[in-house]
Amino acid sequence: MSFNALYTDLSGYYDLMCEDIDYPAQSDAVRRLHQIFGNGGNAHLDLACGTGPHVRHFIDHGYLSSGLDINQPMLDIATTRCPEAQFTCQDMGSFQVNEPQDLITCFLYSIHYSDGIEKLKACISSAHSALKRGGVFCFNAVDKHKIDNDLFVKHTAKKADDAFTFRSGWYYSGSGEKQALKLSIEKTNARDTQIWNDEHPMVAVSFAELISLLEPYFEVHVFEHNFEAITPWSTTSGNAIFVCVKA
Secondary structure (H helix, E strand, C coil), X not given: CEEEECCCCCHHHHHHHCCCCCHHHHHHHHHHHHHXXXXXXXXXXXXXXCCCHHHHHHHHCCCEEEEEECCHHHHHHXXXXXXXXXXXXXXXXXXXXXXXXXXXXXXXCHHHHHCCXXXXXXXXXXXXXXXXXXXXXXXXXXXXXXXXXXCCEEEEEEECCEEEEEEEEEECCXXXXXXEEEEEEEEECCCCEEEEEEEEEXXXXXXXXXXXXXXXXXXXXXEECCCCCCCECCCCCCEEEEEEEEC
C-alpha cells in the first residue's frame, strides 16, 4: 500500500469522482429558478465548470453556455464534451466576459474556492459586472458554523480493473475565514492499493456574512438545498442555494 498527496490536477479522476452527482437534477433546478427570477435571456456562464457536465446540460436545453475554470486539463475535457461552448482558463475571483450574461452558475459549492473573504468579494463583484440587468447569479454554499468535521461523503466506482473509493468532507477549525475540503482517493486492483490525500483551502463564511456581502450588489433569495423542490431557506440549515438577481 502506498500513500501520496494528490497533484493539483484532478482532471483524470474528476468525472469518476463525481459519478454519483445528479447533474441533470441540479441543472433542472437552477433552470427553474432562472425561469422564475431571471430576465428571460439564455446567455449562460458556469464558474469552476470542471469538465463541463453542467454546461452540457444547459446547452442541450437551449442555452448559449460557456465555462471557465482555473484548471486547463479540466477545460480540455470540457471542450471535448461541449464543442459548441467557449471555455476560458480564468480565476473566478477576477474573471471577465466578452458579452454580458443572463445567468451565471457556480455548482458543487465551488464558490468556496475563493479562499478568503477578499477573493470572495472579488468573485461577487465580477459576477455582478458580467451580468445583464435582471441577470441571475446562482450557487450553493455551506455555513461555516454548521460544518460537522466528522462527516464524510463516500462513494465507490470501478474503471477497468481498478476499484475506487472516494471520500470528501468539510473541516472548519471554529474561527477565521478559512475552511478546508478534505479529499481522499483509494485505488485498489489485484496488484496493490494506492491512496491519495489532499486538502483544498477554501473560504469559510456564515450565511449572515455571505448575505451581507451579496446585498450591495443583488436582490438575494435563499432556498433549502433541495433540487427536487423550491423551498425557502429555514434560516437554520447550513446548506443552501443562493439566487442573486442584478437590479
